[in-house]
Amino acid sequence: xxxxxxxxxxxxxxxxxxxxxxxxxxxxxxxxxxxxxxxxxxxxxxxxxxxxxxxxxxxxxxxxxxxxxxxxxxxxxxxxxxxxxxxxxxxxxxxxxxxxxxxxxxxxxxxxxxxxxxxxxxxxxxxxxxxxxxxxxxxxxxxxxxxxxxxxxxxxxxxxxxxxxxxxxxxxxxxxxxxxxxxxxxxxxxxxxxxxxxxxxxxxxxxxxxxxxxxxxxxxxxxxxxxxxxxxxxxxxxxxxxxxxxxxxxxxxxxxxxxxxxxxxxxxxxxxxxxxxxxxxxxxxxxxxxxxxxxxxxxxxxxxxxxxxxxxxxxxxxxxxxxxxxxxxxxxxxxxxxxxxxxxxxxxxxxxxxxxxxxxxxxxxxxxxxxx
Amino acid sequence: xxxxxxxxxxxxxxxxxxxxxxxxxxxxxxxxxxxxxxxxxxxxxxxxxxxxxxxxxxxxxxxxxxxxxxxxxxxxxxxxxxxxxxxxxxxxxxxxxxxxxxxxxxxxxxxxxxxxxxxxxxxxxxxxxxxxxxxxxxxxxxxxxxxxxxxxxxxxxxxxxxxxxxxxxxxxxxxxxxxxxxxxxxxxxxxxxxxxxxxxxxxxxxxxxxxxxxxxxxxxxxxxxxxxxxxxxxxxxxxxxxxxxxxxxxxxxxxxxxxxxxxxxxxxxxxxxxxxxxxxxxxxxxxxxxxxxxxxxxx
Numbered sequence: 001x002x003x004x005x006x007x008x009x010x011x012x013x014x015x016x017x018x019x020x021x022x023x024x025x026x027x028x029x030x031x032x033x034x035x036x037x038x039x040x041x042x043x044x045x046x047x048x049x050x051x052x053x054x055x056x057x058x059x060x061x062x063x064x065x066x067x068x069x070x071x072x073x074x075x076x077x078x079x080x081x082x083x084x085x086x087x088x089x090x091x092x093x094x095x096x097x098x099x100x101x102x103x104x105x106x107x108x109x110x111x112x113x114x115x116x117x118x119x120x121x122x123x124x125x126x127x128x129x130x131x132x133x134x135x136x137x138x139x140x141x142x143x144x145x146x147x148x149x150x151x152x153x154x155x156x157x158x159x160x161x162x163x164x165x166x167x168x169x170x171x172x173x174x175x176x177x178x179x180x181x182x183x184x185x186x187x188x189x190x191x192x193x194x195x196x197x198x199x200x201x202x203x204x205x206x207x208x209x210x211x212x213x214x215x216x217x218x219x220x221x222x223x224x225x226x227x228x229x230x231x232x233x234x235x236x237x238x239x240x241x242x243x244x245x246x247x248x249x250x251x252x253x254x255x256x257x258x259x260x261x262x263x264x265x266x267x268x269x270x271x272x273x274x275x276x277x278x279x280x281x282x283x284x285x286x287x288x289x290x291x292x293x294x295x296x297x298x299x300x301x302x303x304x305x306x307x308x309x310x311x312x313x314x315x316x317x318x319x320x321x322x323x324x325x326x327x328x329x330x331x332x333x334x335x336x337x338x339x340x341x342x343x344x345x346x347x348x349x350x351x352x353x354x355x356x357x358x359x360x361x362x363x364x365x366x367x368x369x370x371x372x
Numbered sequence: 373x374x375x376x377x378x379x380x381x382x383x384x385x386x387x388x389x390x391x392x393x394x395x396x397x398x399x400x401x402x403x404x405x406x407x408x409x410x411x412x413x414x415x416x417x418x419x420x421x422x423x424x425x426x427x428x429x430x431x432x433x434x435x436x437x438x439x440x441x442x443x444x445x446x447x448x449x450x451x452x453x454x455x456x457x458x459x460x461x462x463x464x465x466x467x468x469x470x471x472x473x474x475x476x477x478x479x480x481x482x483x484x485x486x487x488x489x490x491x492x493x494x495x496x497x498x499x500x501x502x503x504x505x506x507x508x509x510x511x512x513x514x515x516x517x518x519x520x521x522x523x524x525x526x527x528x529x530x531x532x533x534x535x536x537x538x539x540x541x542x543x544x545x546x547x548x549x550x551x552x553x554x555x556x557x558x559x560x561x562x563x564x565x566x567x568x569x570x571x572x573x574x575x576x577x578x579x580x581x582x583x584x585x586x587x588x589x590x591x592x593x594x595x596x597x598x599x600x601x602x603x604x605x606x607x608x609x610x611x612x613x614x615x616x617x618x619x620x621x622x623x624x625x626x627x628x629x630x631x632x633x634x635x636x637x638x639x640x641x642x643x644x645x646x647x648x649x650x651x652x653x654x655x656x657x658x659x660x661x662x663x664x665x666x667x668x669x670x671x
Contacts, residue, residue: 013558018600038624040604045559053525073523074468080520086513088475099475100521103468147520209624210601233624242626284626332627367629 002154009059034202042211085144229367245285259330286360292336298353451497468522
């Protein structure tokens with residue numbers, strides 16, 4: 001059992017820099033939650049405050065309803081796995097996994113039982129007598145995880161544990177971590193700067209920027225209903241296209257004037273814009289690359305081909321199952337992710353159809369969503 | 373006067389020297405004699421510890437010739453090249469932390485001694501470190517091991533691989549790196565003496581000179597009111613060579629929003645950060661502000 005509650009948590013360093021500001025979050029027992037954000041956004045600092053490695057400047061941290069602010073790290077029943085999975089070079093895998101328990105004066109037979117159990121879970125039994133030098137990168141990382149598992153903690157904290165691995169191994173280990181969470185049934189908090197890792201691993205994701213939570217939601221909601229411009233840009237690759245748009249009334253509906261194009265805004269989004277007084281104002285229009293279409297293919301999809309912008313394709317990138325087209329429009333670099341059946345080529349002057357039902361609108365000043 | 377403590381000292385003396393000593397009951401034996409035996413034991417002990425020899429040497433209490441002779445006396449082979457790291461803990465060093473550090477190296481290749489209750493020095497025959505990146509990686513590993521195994525926070529400073537002759541100066545540099553790093557980059561945990569930048573210069577300036585610089589050169593900037601978000605935007609902009617497009621990309625921010633934020637800052641402070649001179653002025657000002665703030669907090 002480990003519910004974690006962070007109430008108005010703030011971290012101010014001695015220099016006066018605020019690393020985390022008014023952080024509020026309820027983490028349920030056995031939940032796998034991800035903290036994601038760019039470097040310096042405060043995600044690791046938050047994790048370290050939960051671990052007790054950083055003091056909490058203000059606010060309350062509770063684990064199972066017990067205030068933990070002043071509890072020693074070693075008494076919090078937490079285990080950590082970090083990026084630099086250093087192993088003791090002169091010890092075998094067994095001794096590496098047993099070391100932490102020995103430090104805690106755990107009886108020998110109990111150490112043996114726990115190490116073998118963890119090795120079983122991680123598929124490390126055949127390697128227990130090997131030294132770290134004789135292991136692959138993935139196996140070493142599993143030993144680092146084994147060191148955390150043997151402690152049988154209430155909470156696992158993982159800070160970019162896969163960053164040192166190559167891309168292929170990262171994907172493999174991602175699956176293994178997911179399985180591990182299911183097997184162990186422990187609460188896990190996982191920090192990463194990689195939005196793909198976050199989207200594939202977590203059931204709930206906390207997006208952070210400048211020490212502030214931007215949005216806490218499911219991966220799907222973060223992608224489809226971003227709360228602000230930052231989340232919209234951070235989640236998704238290639239990132240969402242952003243362009244300034246003037247909202248105008250035309251007939252009974254609204255249009256977004258972008259460059260020299262006028263794009264019809266669907267009724268529901270138009271209502272939100274109108275109700276909040278954005279008619280006649282400039283907002284930021286966001287559209288994901290996959291919602292820009294080749295006109296010929298848009299027709300097949302049943303998308304209104306009147307909502308289009310024209311530009312010259314700068315770069316054509318074939319990735320096999322999809323094509324990325326890069327172009328400039330209204331002073332902004334844009335990307336379209338289209339079907340490889342497209343006839344578009346580099347240097348072509350091309351029409352791009354926008355699926356406006358998937359468009360997002362953001363306030364230019366506050367950067368908050370208007371229509372989600 | 374012959375007590376149990378004298379017996380125990382004599383026993384230790386035998387262990388250290390291999391020679392049996394005894395005290396004749398008839399001898400006039402007082403406190404000063406106990407003290408002399410105790411000193412002898414201490415001296416013999418120090419002779420047997422490479423860590424103590426090194427500690428004295430890097431602190432300037434022993435010369436190069438002396439340490440070579442001392443090492444020879446105890447059959448200790450000084451490595452030709454060594455790495456030195458200072459590991460600093462916020463709390464008092466725990467026995468778990470010492471166990472973790474001691475387990476990181478082969479005892480025949482390295483040793484560690486406590487500098488004070490919060491700091492220890494690790495000297496090791498040169499790790500297989502070929503670049504600064506590898507140095508940082510090694511230090512990060514040690515820090516993460518201390519975090520995960522001993523559950524303690526640690527900062528680590530380093531200079532460079534050195535010979536025995538260079539070791540005292542490398543030790544001084546490493547100490548300086550820890551002090552300066554803590555002031556100018558308190559949120560970092562690994563400090564490289566060769567990457568302290570302007571901090572190295574500012575650290576040597578008197579505080580009144582720094583305070584006057586802020587007053588004279590940046591009269592319209594109140595550093596205490598600059599919020600974290602603005603500071604992060606500006607820092608990223610400066611770190612990326614005043615490149616708007618690159619900064620906007622890194623911050624996941626619309627380019628126009630970035631321009632708007634910089635304009636807003638200009639109106640508030642009269643600093644146009646798109647201009648190199650103003651950008652440099654702001655960078656130095658921020659560092660001085662941090663320095664003065666740390667001094668104010670008594671660190």
